[in-house]
Amino acid sequence: SRQVCRISISGMTCTSCSSTVESALQAINGVQRAQVALATEEAEIHYDPNLVTSHQLLETIENTGFEAKLIS
Ligand code: 9UX
Numbered sequence: 001s002r003q004v005c006r007i008s009i010s011g012m013t014c015t016s017c018s019s020t021v022e023s024a025l026q027a028i029n030g031v032q033r034a035q036v037a038l039a040t041e042e043a044e045i046h047y048d049p050n051l052v053t054s055h056q057l058l059e060t061i062e063n064t065g066f067e068a069k070l071i072s
Pocket of ligand 1: 012013015016017018
């Protein structure tokens with residue numbers, strides 16, 4: 001199955017920052033698509049909720065060194 005969430009990310013200052021977060025999200029089992037936009041400081045993630053939770057997505061982002069909050 002497929003679910004979409006949006007996460008606000010603060011602390012990213014360059015495209016290398018956003019690429020790091022995007023790669024970390026894309027490496028998670030159950031993530032089908034992950035896009036991180038530096039300009040809007042937001043991530044849009046398509047994922048299978050049977051394999052990964054939005055809480056785990058937030059934790060993955062925070063482990064890369066940025067602050068993450070669930071928007072929707
Ligand atoms: Mo470049 Mo982004 O050091 O932190 S990766 S600013």
